[in-house]
Amino acid sequence: xxxxxxxxxxxxxxDTTEMTYREAVNAALADEMASDPRVYLLGxxxxxxxxVFKTNVGLPEAFPGRVTNTPICENTFIGMALGMSITxxxxxxxxxxxxxxxxxxxxIIEELPKFRFMTGGQCSVPVTVRSIGGGTGRFGTQHxxxxxxxxIAFPGLIVASAGTPGGAYAVLRAAIRHEDPxxxxxxxxxxxxxxxxxxxxxxxxxxxxxxxxxxxxxxxxVATLLMADRALQAAEELAxxxxxxxxxxxxxxxxxDLPLVASSLERTGRLVVVEEQVHAxxxxxxxxxxxxxAGATFEAPPLVVGLPDDVLxxxxxxxxxxxxxxxxxxxDTVRLLS
Amino acid sequence: VTATVETRISWYRRMLEIRLFEEKVQELFMxxxxxxxxxxxxxxxxxxxxxxxxxxxxxYMTITYRGxxxxxxxxxxxxxxxxxxxxxxxxCCKGVGGSMHFTDLDKGLLGAFAIVGAGLPVALGAAYSxxxxxxxxxxxxxxxDGATNIGTFHEALNIAAAxxxxxxxxxENNLYGEYTPLRETTPLDDLAERAKAYAIPGxxxxxxxxxxxHAAVATAVARGRAGDGPSLLEMKTYRFRGxxxxxxxxxxxxxxxxxxxxxxxxxLLGAELASTGTLSADAQSAMRDEVQGLVDSTADRAKEGPVxxxxxxxxxxxxx
Numbered sequence: 001x002x003x004x005x006x007x008x009x010x011x012x013x014x015d016t017t018e019m020t021y022r023e024a025v026n027a028a029l030a031d032e033m034a035s036d037p038r039v040y041l042l043g044x045x046x047x048x049x050x051x052v053f054k055t056n057v058g059l060p061e062a063f064p065g066r067v068t069n070t071p072i073c074e075n076t077f078i079g080m081a082l083g084m085s086i087t088x089x090x091x092x093x094x095x096x097x098x099x100x101x102x103x104x105x106x107x108i109i110e111e112l113p114k115f116r117f118m119t120g121g122q123c124s125v126p127v128t129v130r131s132i133g134g135g136t137g138r139f140g141t142q143h144x145x146x147x148x149x150x151x152i153a154f155p156g157l158i159v160a161s162a163g164t165p166g167g168a169y170a171v172l173r174a175a176i177r178h179e180d181p182x183x184x185x186x187x188x189x190x191x192x193x194x195x196x197x198x199x200x201x202x203x204x205x206x207x208x209x210x211x212x213x214x215x216x217x218x219x220x221x222v223a224t225l226l227m228a229d230r231a232l233q234a235a236e237e238l239a240x241x242x243x244x245x246x247x248x249x250x251x252x253x254x255x256x257d258l259p260l261v262a263s264s265l266e267r268t269g270r271l272v273v274v275e276e277q278v279h280a281x282x283x284x285x286x287x288x289x290x291x292x293x294a295g296a297t298f299e300a301p302p303l304v305v306g307l308p309d310d311v312l313x314x315x316x317x318x319x320x321x322x323x324x325x326x327x328x329x330x331x332d333t334v335r336l337l338s
Numbered sequence: 339v340t341a342t343v344e345t346r347i348s349w350y351r352r353m354l355e356i357r358l359f360e361e362k363v364q365e366l367f368m369x370x371x372x373x374x375x376x377x378x379x380x381x382x383x384x385x386x387x388x389x390x391x392x393x394x395x396x397x398y399m400t401i402t403y404r405g406x407x408x409x410x411x412x413x414x415x416x417x418x419x420x421x422x423x424x425x426x427x428x429x430c431c432k433g434v435g436g437s438m439h440f441t442d443l444d445k446g447l448l449g450a451f452a453i454v455g456a457g458l459p460v461a462l463g464a465a466y467s468x469x470x471x472x473x474x475x476x477x478x479x480x481x482x483d484g485a486t487n488i489g490t491f492h493e494a495l496n497i498a499a500a501x502x503x504x505x506x507x508x509x510e511n512n513l514y515g516e517y518t519p520l521r522e523t524t525p526l527d528d529l530a531e532r533a534k535a536y537a538i539p540g541x542x543x544x545x546x547x548x549x550x551x552h553a554a555v556a557t558a559v560a561r562g563r564a565g566d567g568p569s570l571l572e573m574k575t576y577r578f579r580g581x582x583x584x585x586x587x588x589x590x591x592x593x594x595x596x597x598x599x600x601x602x603x604x605x606l607l608g609a610e611l612a613s614t615g616t617l618s619a620d621a622q623s624a625m626r627d628e629v630q631g632l633v634d635s636t637a638d639r640a641k642e643g644p645v646x647x648x649x650x651x652x653x654x655x656x657x658x
Contacts, residue, residue: 040470065470071500076459076493083463086448087398088471091463106490110453111460117654119441119449120432124657156655179657207658 009034014199022191024165025055025130027199028172029092033063035201036090039176041067042077043094043130052096053132053191074100078107081127082115085181090126092176098133098147098185112181113156124179130172134187134226134276135324140315146225148185149275149282152254158207159254161185163228165195170205171251178207187225187276210257212264216244219334220264222287223274224249227305227325231274234330243338253283258290265291269299270337274330275306282306305333341549343616349391349548350611353383353604354626356407358633359416363406363423363437366637367583372423376437377404381578384603385510386411388551389478389573392559398446398464398477400457403438404510404577405450408480414442416636426643433646434654448477455481455488458507462494465505465562476504476562478555484515486529495570499536504562506555507570510545512577517589530572538568545573546601576601 012031019027033039041059043051047067050057060067070077074095081091095101101108108129116125133146152159158180162168168186175182197203205211213228214235223231228249235245246264250257265271271291273284288302305325307313314320341349360380366372379386386407393399393412401408409419414430422429423437430442438452448464451457461479468475485491486509498505509529513520521527533540539561543554551573558569576598580587587595599605611617617625 071493071496073489073493073496076462076490076497079456079459079490080463080466080497083398083400083448083460083465083477084467084470085463086443086460087464087467089467106453106456107459111451111456115449116657117651118431118435118439119443119654120427120429120434121654121657122431122441122443 012201016196016198018194019197021165021168021193024169024197028169032176038090041092042070044096046094074104075107078104082111085125085127086123092128095131097143098131099142099145101147113154125181126179127181128175129183132186132188134189135313136189138317141312144313146276158182160252161224163225163249166197169197170203174205189226208252208255210250210260213249214247216246218244219270219337220246220268221272222248227274227276230327233327237331265296271302273304278309279304279306300337303333347617349387350607352387354629356383356410358629362633362637375582377582378579379404379407382575384548384551385545385573388548389555392556397475398448400448400461400479401450403452405440409440412445412447417640420637420640421643427646428643455485455490458490458494465503474563476559478506480508483511483520495536498568499538502567505568506558509572510575511572512575516581533570540570542572545575546603
């Protein structure tokens with residue numbers, strides 16, 4: 001039901017340029033909307049002034065009628081996306097804060113991933129839900145979760161994220177092109193971060209393929225979103241001390257690129273998981289479990305840097321800073337293994 | 339809108355098909371060929387037949403876990419329905435979905451949902467999709483009285499009204515949300531009143547009268563097709579059986595079921611067809627026998643369907 005339509009848009013084969021994570025998201029949306037007229041954006045305030053996080057600047061003007069503000073009712077507008085996706089469109093939904101995802105848990109857990117299955121494979125469900133999460137913004141307890149692991153336990157759903165501008169462009173485009181429902185997590189603390197982005201059709205990511213952000217032979221760090229960015233800074237710092245850190249951004253949390261991490265671990269023997277979430281029930285815990293089940297050899301027990309288990313994210317700025325893993329904390333943890 | 343004689347005879351037959359299908363499901367349950375749970379619709383047939391007969395082939399609809407009648411009326415083959423109930427890969431959902439998920443996308447039947455209220459946003463999305471693509475297709479979405487207390491009902495009515503989407507919301511008010519009488523959970527007797535909150539037409543319809551259902555839904559469908567937006571129709575109806583297979587319906591006051599049986603939609607239409615000389619009692623009886631034969635032989639054929647393999651079922655999880 002969802003074959004790629006002919007499009008007037010020429011193939012994109014741009015060079016690598018520096019852009020912000022926000023611009024990379026914007027470019028991915030624009031390029032997919034240009035290449036496929038079935039792509040529509042919906043969400044709260046998405047068409048107003050570029051959207052709350054300015055990721056949609058220029059899109060309503062470039063694609064009239066294809067960027068629509070919804071009422072505040074996540075469960076219903078994500079359920080609508082299912083109806084749109086099985087009748088010829090490829091909706092992209094923006095969820096303003098990941099903390100709002102639980103209001104749409106029925107659509108995300110019960111409907112999107114189950115629909116194709118329980119109808120005996122009658123259709124595909126090409127829906128992308130972009131969800132903006134993460135701390136450091138002083139947004140308080142109900143606007144700061146990454147939410148990245150809340151939905152990794154559901155067959156039928158794809159869960160993705162990106163810790164760099166280049167990743168955001170490549171993964172978001174892949175998500176929109178994918179035939180199955182994808183939940184794509186962005187981090188609002190990264191929007192202003194700059195990095196190289198290859199704006200090209202052949203830069204589109206492969207679903208399930210993680211990426212090595214920095215190569216190293218001493219310790220493997222696996223980190224997502226803002227933590228990937230901080231892990232890279234920590235790796236730079238540690239390089240000055242002669243510690244070579246490999247930093248992996250898995251990007252896809254379901255399916256997870258276990259072979260990529262396993263082969264890195266074979267070389268380094270040491271693993272640090274850095275996650276902006278509690279460890280219980282997250283991709284980090286699942287990764288360590290799956291490596292263990294696969295017989296991976298750890299030269300030292302793996303270490304985890306994450307959110308504390310006994311407190312929630314507070315507003316008070318110095319306290320928020322204190323609980324979200326810092327570059328220094330990540331570096332110190334790696335030093336314990338070296 | 340006055341239906342032709344032929345049309346009304348066909349409605350009578352379609353209601354009989356649904357009734358005898360549901361009775362057969364009960365039998366197959368006792369034989370162990372249908373397992374788990376079923377939510378049967380005996381007593382509510384006029385809603386399915388009257389409403390769905392207003393649609394074009396390219397229109398959309400979503401239904402609920404009490405959806406056998408709607409699926410049959412939409413033209414899902416009876417054998418595929420029986421086979422689905424028996425978990426066979428010849429079923430309309432390859433035996434994966436079972437009783438609560440009768441779906442046939444080729445017929446515009448965009449899903450049957452086992453979560454109360456879940457079908458409304460999906461139907462709304464389909465109708466909105468039609469609008470975006472410049473089509474005048476409409477969507478019907480069926481829900482029960484219980485669904486009018488869940489968020490998606492209100493959220494979907496709100497968006498449909500705000501954006502003038504071509505959708506018809508049909509509430510089958512059978513007086514009970516599962517085992518609980520409506521009045522214990524809801525401050526209204528007439529759920530059509532809820533339309534006022536969304537500035538759309540709200541119409542109370544005798545859900546036992548197939549002509550009345552057809553006329554009301556036809557008006558609402560025409561309104562949606564013309565781009566004038568949604569309607570909320572409340573069908574006053576009754577299920578003759580309990581909520582689901584294990585429910586004997588003992589919470590119903592004495593005499594209530596008998597009173598509603600007097601308003602059996604098949605009996606009502608049958609009496610009228612007989613009194614006007616359109617279809618005699620003998621002809622009705624012959625038709626019943628014929629439909630019973632069809633139901634029995636179709637169920638027998640469905641029993642021969644293959645059970646799906648785990649490999650088959652696994653391939654339905656992801657499209658890519």
